[in-house]
Amino acid sequence: MNDVMTALAAVAPLASGWAWHGVTMRRRLAAARRDPLSGLPTRAAFERRADRALARGQHVVIVMDLDGFKGLNDAFGHAAGDAAIRVTAMSLTGFLNGRRGSVAARLGGDEFAAVVPVTDRVALPWLLGGLHGAVTAPFRYSGRDLAVGASIGACVTSDLPVASLSLALRRADEAMYEAKRAGGGWRIAEGPALTHTTTAGRRTGRPGTSRGEAA
Template identity: 85%
Template sequence: MNDFMTVLAAAAPLASGWAWHGVVMRRHLSAARRDPLSGLPTRATFERRTERALARGPHVVIVMDLDGFKHLNDLFGHAAGDEAIRVTAASLNDALSTERGSVAARLGGDEFAAVVPLRDRAALPWLLRGLHGEVTAPFRHSGRDLAVGASIGACVTTDLPAPSLSLALRRADEAMYEAKRAGGGWRIADGPALTHTTTSGRRTGRPGTARRRAA
């Protein structure tokens, strides 16, 4: 019995060490799946989670790009730009907090995306209007009230030939670009057609491919 207790006492620190190692590894893995500035999932994590979600039913795929972000960076410095990214992420989470099953992400730079279960298509304009209002609200930084604009595009997966995330993102990006060309706001993509070509990783807009909605 004494020998067993001796072995157990000797093994306890080792077991404790491995348990702590497991906690640290899980923390590192969780951190790797999230953008360090915004705290939102990275693009790769977003794509893995949403591909499965889209197969389970209708969703709306949203792409959002900040307007005036470079000007804010140039005028007030990169710290202000970083704060704008953090505030935008918080606003995105807040706007989607009641949408159970939604996933939001920072795709890179000042571009964000979200996938939201579509329970009532008639409520989609309300959702996009609310999101735009949250993101463009002024925020406080270094004693100043600052703000950025936003262009938002949305694509409903039931408008597509198949529930493809890549296709939905491209259609939402087209609608977002149309909104940006019109000075910001939000739009919902019309149908599955892809009528734009890619320029420098972005979609080049052409009139008539998305319905404009008032912001």
């Protein structure tokens, strides 16, 4: 019995070390799937989850760009821009909270996307208007009230010939561009696709969205 207890005592630290290693690896893998600034899923993680969601029924696919982001960066510095990204992510997450099956992500720069289940498209104006209001609300930074605008494009998957995420993102992106040209707000993709060529599901020639660029 003493020999058994001695052996277990010798193995325990090794087992504990492997257990901690496993926890660390899981945490690192989870972190790799999250954008470090916003805390939202990265594009790759978003696409995997969104593909599964679209297979379960009708959804609205949303693409959103912040308006006035470059001006905020120029006037108040990149730290203020980072704060705007974090606040936008929190507003987006908070607005979608409770909408079971929703998936949101930061695609890069000041660009975000979401996939939300929708059973009644009559409610879409309320959904998109509410989202726009949530992400454009002023936020506090260094004793100042700051705000950014937003242009939102949406595509309902049942309007597509096939529930393809890449096609839905393209159509939502086109609708977002139309909203941006009109000065912001939201638009729902309707009718045939526009004539823009696309690259990797995005409109070719679309303005850059890296941090600090106007979009």
